Amino acid sequence: MRVVIAGGGMAGLVLARGIVQRGGSAAIIERAPADRRIPGPIMLPFQAYDALEEIGVLDRVRAAGIDVPPLRGGRPVAISVPRQTVVEELRDGLEILWEHELVDLLRDGDRVVGARVRTAGGAHDLPADLVVGADGTGSRVRELAGIPADLRVADTAFVSFRSPVPGPEPFSIAFLSDGRQLTLLNWADGSAGGWQIDRPAGGAEEALAPGLDAFREAFVRLLPAAEAPLAALTSVDQLGYREVTEVRCEEWWRPGVALVGEALHAMNPEVGIGSGLGMGDAQALAIAIAAHPGDPDGACRAYEHWRRPAIAPYLAVGGTASKVYATGRRPEHERWPPA
Template sequence: MRVVIVGAGAAGLALARSLRRRGVAPEVIDRGPPGAWAPRPFMPPYQGFDALEDAGVLAAVRAVSWDIAPRGDGIPVALAAPFTGVMEILAEGVPVRHGTEVTALLRDGDRVTGVRVQGPDGPGDLPADLVVACDGVRSPLRGMAGIEARLELAEGAHLSFMTDVVIDRSFALHYQSDGRQVGLLGWPTGSAGWWDIERVGADAVRAPGIEAFRRAFARLHPAAEPALAALHSVDQLAYREITEVHTDRWWVPGLVVIGDAAHAVGPEAGLGAGLGLGDAHALAIAVAQHPDDADAACATYEAWRRPAVAPYVTLGAAGARIVRGGAKPPEEIWPPPA
């Protein structure tokens, strides 16, 4: 089967590796340059471990990570890692056409038969039996294929920082009175923290200044003080408003969406990476089972994965909250009340 994977993120690269191990050599394209991964914390949960193992990288990923809450058998609930380190491992040995963007889908009637691309060498066509859209929350390919999606802005926002300070733990979590999180993550070469807040905008988040932020975060999470000491500018704070994705179908003849293009939940749930990696694993197995029938592969993939994903997508971030109740104290509000 000729497969074109659009998007060289974690799910796309894991899929490419798993397909190659099954004798399928996909064409992987990505519009960004090589290694253009924004540094950030990464917490792949156990839901993605089988996919990383199948892609042949779980041991290497664990080597750059710290375990979070390992069980008696040594298997952790999740890993604490630097995103760039994990992506370098996933990308090793996977040919990718970088700087290449899909401008249109090739079609034969109702069937997608490939993609038209614009790349460093100009325009061209890539025929395919199956096009896999791993191109994110606002997936251009999803729209080109006519797959409808409901994009909903999550009720809160995500404020985070990252440093090269090594701390004494892999994970610590404080639940605010409304159930939202203030968290701390540590790995062998650095650390990060996050605070789930109201949607107030990036300017409002930075206005009180970095000293005020350090004090406020440390009040909620004293263990974060060593990492906070490395913050010297509000430019080190990353503010994100989260878009959730809901789709009623995941494929049309010749094209399938996976990962955030099919379903996206906020980082508060801690599941996005695991669900996307799980999609890649299931699709690779389905393609191997139906090497001459892309539609059968897509139908099998969706039949397996939709029941597994549905509870997480239905609950969204709210499913990860432990609500204490009562009025929210001022110290849990950022920026501070006037």
């Protein structure tokens, strides 16, 4: 089966490795240049381990990262590791068509039969039996295929920072009284912290207006583990602000096209499992393709049939996960930016 994967993120790479491992082949098109580096750490959750182990990279990824306890059966609940390390491990041995952007889908009636790709040299067509959208939250494949999606900017946003100084533990978290979180995650280059705040109407400007000192003081009061990491920051420019779009699709595929990862379901990063779910989707689709070599629709049907029940509980809880801890009204010192 000719498979074109749009998107060389973690989900697309796991899919390509899974297909190759089962004797197939796939073309991966990635709009970014080959030298793109993805900054910062990721908390790689245990839901990713099956896919990484099957590909044979779990031990190397773990060795490059920091175990996040608790450990069960000798394995941690998550691994804090540079994002770049994970994608480089996954890319190993794959040929990626860099700076290739999917701009259209080719059709024969209702069926998708390939992708139109734009490169520096112009546009060309890649015929395919199955085009997979592994192209993230704003998926062009999803849009072009007409697969309806519920896109929602989350009520919460993040003020985050990276520090060269690690915290005292691999991972520290404080739950606020309404269930939102402050986190600090150590990684190879120090630590990364974040505060999940109510999304302010004024966006980044409003969130960062009180300045670094005020942020440091308020953050450390709620999560003392961040004292040394935050003391190392010198400018408010070292704080970042990010809003999050959540994605839900009821349909997973249409003839000749399927979705995996954040293109199919993106949840609030507070849950910390998005990558694991995307890799699980990719692994399931790779298995389904191998089981239905000449039948893309059969493969997609099997993929959805196996994977939907496995992922449904996560999607049901989704971005509201932390709200189960809610205990009541939030005191003033838990508000950012302060009133």
